[in-house]
Amino acid sequence: MAERIAVTFTLNGEKRSFQVPAGRRLLDLLRDDAGLTGTKEGCGAGECGACTVLLDGRPVTSCLVLAASVEGCEVVTVEGLGGAAGHLHPFQRALVDTGGVQCGFCTPGVAVTGAAIVALDVADPAEQARLLAGNLCRCTGYTKIFAALEAAREARHAK
Amino acid sequence: MDLPINTVLRPASLAEALKLLAERPGARPIAGGTDLVVQLRDGRRHADVLVDLAKVGLAGIRDSERGLVIGAGTSMDAIAAHPGVRSRFPALAAAAARVGAWPIQCRATLGGNLGNASPAADTVPALLVAGAAVTIASARGQRQLPLEELFAGPGRTHLKPNELIVSVLLPSVRLGQGRRLVERFVKVGPRQEQIISVVCMAGRAIVAADGRIELVRLAFGSVAPTPVRARATERLLERKVLDGSLRHEALAVVQEDVKPIDDVRAPASYRRLAVATLLDRFLAEVARG
Numbered sequence: 001m002a003e004r005i006a007v008t009f010t011l012n013g014e015k016r017s018f019q020v021p022a023g024r025r026l027l028d029l030l031r032d033d034a035g036l037t038g039t040k041e042g043c044g045a046g047e048c049g050a051c052t053v054l055l056d057g058r059p060v061t062s063c064l065v066l067a068a069s070v071e072g073c074e075v076v077t078v079e080g081l082g083g084a085a086g087h088l089h090p091f092q093r094a095l096v097d098t099g100g101v102q103c104g105f106c107t108p109g110v111a112v113t114g115a116a117i118v119a120l121d122v123a124d125p126a127e128q129a130r131l132l133a134g135n136l137c138r139c140t141g142y143t144k145i146f147a148a149l150e151a152a153r154e155a156r157h158a159k
Numbered sequence: 160m161d162l163p164i165n166t167v168l169r170p171a172s173l174a175e176a177l178k179l180l181a182e183r184p185g186a187r188p189i190a191g192g193t194d195l196v197v198q199l200r201d202g203r204r205h206a207d208v209l210v211d212l213a214k215v216g217l218a219g220i221r222d223s224e225r226g227l228v229i230g231a232g233t234s235m236d237a238i239a240a241h242p243g244v245r246s247r248f249p250a251l252a253a254a255a256a257r258v259g260a261w262p263i264q265c266r267a268t269l270g271g272n273l274g275n276a277s278p279a280a281d282t283v284p285a286l287l288v289a290g291a292a293v294t295i296a297s298a299r300g301q302r303q304l305p306l307e308e309l310f311a312g313p314g315r316t317h318l319k320p321n322e323l324i325v326s327v328l329l330p331s332v333r334l335g336q337g338r339r340l341v342e343r344f345v346k347v348g349p350r351q352e353q354i355i356s357v358v359c360m361a362g363r364a365i366v367a368a369d370g371r372i373e374l375v376r377l378a379f380g381s382v383a384p385t386p387v388r389a390r391a392t393e394r395l396l397e398r399k400v401l402d403g404s405l406r407h408e409a410l411a412v413v414q415e416d417v418k419p420i421d422d423v424r425a426p427a428s429y430r431r432l433a434v435a436t437l438l439d440r441f442l443a444e445v446a447r448g
Contacts, residue, residue: 045200046263059265134261
């Protein structure tokens with residue numbers, strides 16, 4: 001029987017503590033222990049990007065992160081991207097406006113990685129594509145996702 | 160699904176981590192976990208105890224008098240973005256930017272890429288052409304090993320269970336008058352991103368003003384049980400001026416030099432062709448001047 005371990009970290013801006021089995025993945029902690037089911041499990045092997053969250057500001061696939069290892073870190077899920085509950089991040093807003101969402105399964109991961117790309121202010125389309133290439137989308141063909149990235153980047157500069 | 164482990168230990172320093180590894184046989188270090196978590200989940204590796212290196216402080220890149228020192232806990236993303244790596248070791252910067260996709264690169268570490276010992280590890284050919292050395296620590300002290308001597312076979316290193324990779328040294332290059340450095344990393348696979356290399360190659364050449372190749376190092380991944388240098392090809396090319404017939408000869412020699420295997424990703428015949436093609440493109444860049 002696995003030991004239970006304590007882990008305390010900042011989750012969507014709030015300090016939270018959990019007691020979880022030693023082998024728990026961050027993905028399962030988020031969904032099952034914290035009740036944040038926006039983060040999806042696709043492949044479970046770090047290949048599809050559906051489970052992407054921000055860990056200390058960088059996108060990571062939460063299916064490959066051991067929950068115990070985020071002690072003291074800052075985690076942001078799709079639920080926390082826009083800051084306060086009910087608020088959308090400018091890139092989420094742009095995804096809605098451009099129609100960059102179809103079936104929606106990849107969307108939480110796309111939103112998280114996209115928000116990180118916007119934060120880096122990447123203008124080069126090839127570099128945008130490289131950074132987003134770990135978030136597989138079967139529906140959109142990516143055109144509208146890239147349009148949303150550009151819209152969010154412009155909105156950022158207009159401020 | 161929870162990983163089938165018993166416990167996770169979270170040391171706060173390198174000394175504490177080394178002590179835990181010495182005291183707990185069967186303990187396995189975990190850094191980013193991008194390989195190990197999948198392997199534990201699929202039963203390809205087993206661990207009772209994981210020693211989490213997140214707080215051990217092995218991340219960071221610094222200059223030393225011998226060269227650039229990259230901490231084992233440095234992420235691929237940080238390596239790919241580092242100005243010193245990009246300018247002085249461009250093959251490594253390019254390789255780090257091609258390990259998995261960005262969310263993997265933000266988590267995967269250089270030490271993990273080496274410790275996992277995949278024959279297809281993308282950073283390894285780039286480190287081999289840079290003449291990298293690995294610093295290894297245990298509770299008893301430290302030792303340094305040329306990177307080429309680290310790997311024992313697919314998924315296996317010569318590390319003892321109580322040892323940890325702490326950093327990698329990339330020796331500085333001193334370019335003489337009129338010399339130029341050509342360094343490249345290329346990988347071949349069904350998709351550019353997020354793919355395990357079918358073949359990857361790193362090359363470094365130092366070319367004199369008269370076109371003579373003063374030094375050449377060629378390394379390939381995913382063509383043998385461990386990443387390998389193409390030494391016969393290097394010997395053929397060194398101290399010569401590259402012309403059409405030498406280039407042609409090199410493409411034949413390199414296919415004997417690395418003896419690729421058939422596996423799930425590609426047949427050996429494809430790999431031989433890919434190896435020759437990648438070398439040909441590299442030599443075109445070397446000749447361009």
